[in-house]
Amino acid sequence: MKRKYSVELSNVGQFTDRYMACGYNDDYSVEQLFDRAKSVKKITGCELCGTWHITEQNAEHMKDLIEDHGLQLVSIIPDYFAQRKWGHGAFSSKDPELRKQAVRDTKIMMDICADLGGEIVTVWNGQDGYDYPFTTDYVKERTWIQEGIKECCNHRKDIKISIEYKPREPKMRSFMSDAATTLLMVKEIGAENLGVTLDFGHSLMGIENPAEAAAVLKMYGDKLFHCHVNDNYGYWDDDCIAGTIHPIETMEYLYWVKRLGYDSWFSFDQYPYREDGRDALEEGIEWIETLGAIADSLDDKEVDEVIATGSGVGFAKLIREKMLQKKY
């Protein structure tokens, strides 16, 4: 199977955290980020973040950069997380004016996305959540998100809205925390152009099995719209190089999204603080390609034989033989 790879542009740039505000690496201009992304073999698409990369003002320039680099715009992720006004929420802000702005910004980014040849706007509600008990009207604030997203979906049908869930960070608890809670809202809204982005690491953080999360998204309305790949240690959104911490879960996920009929992009969302982002991207692709090729070498019949028994021993034997080099 030929997989299509794109990259969220920040992946090949500078990385900061709350201690290292100056960043661990060199700074790069947006133009340099495009050059760096393009230099990675097999990268054919890109994702842009609002504010960081794309704004209403620079959209034409971005269009040129995308074209000049021969890339496909895969998705725009509007900024609801990097401007101070969003610090207490965007779609679920207590301030109705900010909720309106979140919707308005999304619509603008939908228009820009269409203009730049993209199909998906990824909504990551990073600041829509809460930190402490007794600070939230769960019903009201979730309803606000629902109403805002619905309005965005209605703005134009040719652009998909795909909600990227994540259990926590930056807020200590996110409303859109896992596949199922996001899907509940997606189904309630009931728009055809509304679906879910499965970020592999966010799924792990939420103690989901990503392969199963993909299945749930598929079976309740065919709502697996987009996939982000990366990895982590299970406790936090470490955004490690894809495949390198959970190779077997990654392989199972690659197997199942294919089996479930997903044939769209695998978009890298790594944040390799202390690595060169470009090299980490190149290596991430090698891991996904290698694990994906192993997954492809499993025919459904032999997998189904293990499934028919449900045997852990059967799994262990099959995967050991297919995955690991035998050196003894």
Added chain:
Amino acid sequence: MKRKYSVELSNVGQFTDRYMACGYNDDYSVEQLFDRAKSVKKITGCELCGTWHITEQNAEHMKDLIEDHGLQLVSIIPDYFAQRKWGHGAFSSKDPELRKQAVRDTKIMMDICADLGGEIVTVWNGQDGYDYPFTTDYVKERTWIQEGIKECCNHRKDIKISIEYKPREPKMRSFMSDAATTLLMVKEIGAENLGVTLDFGHSLMGIENPAEAAAVLKMYGDKLFHCHVNDNYGYWDDDCIAGTIHPIETMEYLYWVKRLGYDSWFSFDQYPYREDGRDALEEGIEWIETLGAIADSLDDKEVDEVIATGSGVGFAKLIREKMLQKKY
């Protein structure tokens, strides 16, 4: 607010684990369990487990015991977890015959429940899950559960089926793992007599905030049918004495389920391995009563004022003043 308390009968009995197969305490007969439960002031209801307490054969005797002790039967939890045949799943067993048995056993327990004056059959799919990657057809096996539960719901409308979710244990991953994934299936089935049991500790294990899980269950179809109380350290189903590890989350949960209109039972599901279960139950009730009274002392207006700001400082001040004794 007057809260109604019941107890799953095992709570006042013997506790074993994989190491201490002989149990940490004395053994008690079912009759003794009733006596012990009844001896706890404020306990007015009971939950019975299949096989452990109730079977087709002893149902009449159980009816007598319930009546003799002046208790209300709150729920029956059919056994899909304690007989060897269920070791590889019940509703999701790879064996169609076992899937049929799971449905049949449920129907029998529904009939017994009705006969004994109960209203709810709690379905806990403890063995419906998996241990390893590549051993499960997620779509097919979830569908099997859905079909089986639907058939049970159709059996009789006067008995409610309430699914108790739990992220793991005994299986390393459960299908019915959290509020939202369970609710997705509940909504797909669409039966009026089908809802969800929120076990406080299971919710914590699944990195949910129980107050928020209750709100989600309410807002998408009014499906909060039943509540189990206990506590744990966040990593495992420790089944501690209610309130003693997460007093603030417990209080927020008590506040919100009331505000959301839940006026049914709080059923204890503690498993105090190394305590006297009866005394632990008594103490658990004291914690819930005390935290509940504090929650009741919060009027919605002052809570809404904190919510309007979303301020953690506001929360901290309000709860400190209402909850903690001031000794300085």
Added chain:
Amino acid sequence: MKRKYSVELSNVGQFTDRYMACGYNDDYSVEQLFDRAKSVKKITGCELCGTWHITEQNAEHMKDLIEDHGLQLVSIIPDYFAQRKWGHGAFSSKDPELRKQAVRDTKIMMDICADLGGEIVTVWNGQDGYDYPFTTDYVKERTWIQEGIKECCNHRKDIKISIEYKPREPKMRSFMSDAATTLLMVKEIGAENLGVTLDFGHSLMGIENPAEAAAVLKMYGDKLFHCHVNDNYGYWDDDCIAGTIHPIETMEYLYWVKRLGYDSWFSFDQYPYREDGRDALEEGIEWIETLGAIADSLDDKEVDEVIATGSGVGFAKLIREKMLQKKY
């Protein structure tokens, strides 16, 4: 018991994360930070971070600010985490020159600390750790830290070095990850002026019970030198308002550090991203004062009676009666 409170100066300032690089709040000058800290009743000491607050160049000015505000300098935390050169480690850097700089910077800060009337330099080895398997010679790199710290201890005996452990962040794994592993090194070095800083939240993150960690630090060499207070949800260094998430563990910790003879500072290390830091500090002190007063109201005899039985029911009864307001 009268407790002494200090604050790491950043607590009352601006907070950033990897998404909100511009910060959630207003920016404050160092002078304003002092004013804000001082405005909080009961704050009588301060901690300064290298680079962020104090440098070789501005030490005299800092001295004036401390004196002008009538504060005691409690500790300096040299910067091994906020300059790009430290991105791959300080005391454990693969680059011997950087290891030397880490030692040299520490010595300079020890001298400044003495000059400013302080007694403790807190060494937080935030960047001394690793992200991936197979990237670390555990023996060699731990030995480098040990050698560097030893040299610092020898620099002058009148200033204490206190190592603040933390399981992860910024690195995915830290060498100085928990109380015991830090204590092993401390004992190996064997310097009288070397001990450990117990940060309440770091301890929780490391699935320690902070009260027990304090006991371990006391019993193996009396090495509990310094205490940081804050709170979190158990998975990450959320740096919440002290006491508000784990009130009972906080109370047990306050009880035990007193019983173990700790009579030094409780230094706040909160990072309330989306709160006003000054108000959060004030509220944190109220929580510690309130929980501390409850802890003080427990006499050792009644605690020892519960301990003699080891009974969870006994604990639950004692703490409920002492801690919670009874409103029913």
Added chain:
Amino acid sequence: MKRKYSVELSNVGQFTDRYMACGYNDDYSVEQLFDRAKSVKKITGCELCGTWHITEQNAEHMKDLIEDHGLQLVSIIPDYFAQRKWGHGAFSSKDPELRKQAVRDTKIMMDICADLGGEIVTVWNGQDGYDYPFTTDYVKERTWIQEGIKECCNHRKDIKISIEYKPREPKMRSFMSDAATTLLMVKEIGAENLGVTLDFGHSLMGIENPAEAAAVLKMYGDKLFHCHVNDNYGYWDDDCIAGTIHPIETMEYLYWVKRLGYDSWFSFDQYPYREDGRDALEEGIEWIETLGAIADSLDDKEVDEVIATGSGVGFAKLIREKMLQKKY
């Protein structure tokens, strides 16, 4: 490198949990367990548990069984966890008589171990811990363990005592919770025949990196006495088939224990509830052999080149090329 494999005898038998008290599999006699263990190619040693397998009364029969099956006795694990009297602790029991019994039983098992040709008694303090705050005098109870273990060490010098740490289960918190805290006590006792057992899964549960834990045990006194292998998901002691969840961490651990000079047994401690234990053991050995062979194929020079850079990209490239089959 030729690795030596042994098995804790229960691994090939019946498995129960708190729900499935009847066990998931067939029951086996001790004789059958020996036959089943012996039938697994490459198993040349065995570990016996007190009460479950070996007692003062049946020691001679066990000796015969071991000899008849041509196995080496690798270790005895005395029972401090499966008799009701141990429910509230053994070495740390509040009852001085039980503390004496724990010591006495250990000495008896040391004598039996010697008589049966073994060298190690593994002390797993499973019930030495606590469930709730305020129920424990941490200093006193840790001291009791220390005194008891010291007395055992002095009983005879030709038998090693190796303490197997574990963060929790059955108690919610264990005293001997991780490598470093155990090592602190081991060093305090200072007996040559006292060391530590590193159980791979216990280490993961405690958010350690097992390779690093091994290094710590080596560098502070050469105290890595014994190794248990298995795997889990990081949250609980799932006792999965070795290597199948964390293949890379397992490989790094196999690499490092070799590099650190460990040349003793790898003893399987799996608990494959719903698998055939014998087959799971066979498969576990295949995983360890395969991953071990890959680890052996790494020469120290190429590993050190990655270490010299600390590069995650370098790690990812090296391990991908050595570990994964390349199918594209």
